[in-house]
Amino acid sequence: MESSRIPDLNVSTFDDMSWWFAEMSRRELLFHPDDSPNQIFNIRTGEPTFSPEECAKVENILSDMFDKFGNDVHEAAYPIFMRRFNGRLDA
Secondary structure (H helix, E strand, C coil), X not given: CCCCCCCCCCCCCHHHHHHHHHHHHHCCCCCCCCCCHHHCECCCCCCECCCHHXXXXXXXXXXXXXXXXXXXXXXXXXXXXXXXXXXXXCC
């Protein structure tokens, strides 16, 4: 059983990033990759979404993604966001 709500990721491909964002969405933890996890709050309760340990894990994963793939991180996240929020993908 996984002890963290944040899925582990050893990013080596674009598809790895897509999988991670999809898994974060499935776990209802999706947020924009440019946002600091330390500043994400539950809109209903006002409580932080992530614990300090989870923030550190997310920051490490995102740092690795941006180091390896630059702005393609956004390209991996975009379709996941659009599906999550029932938006229409740009053509």
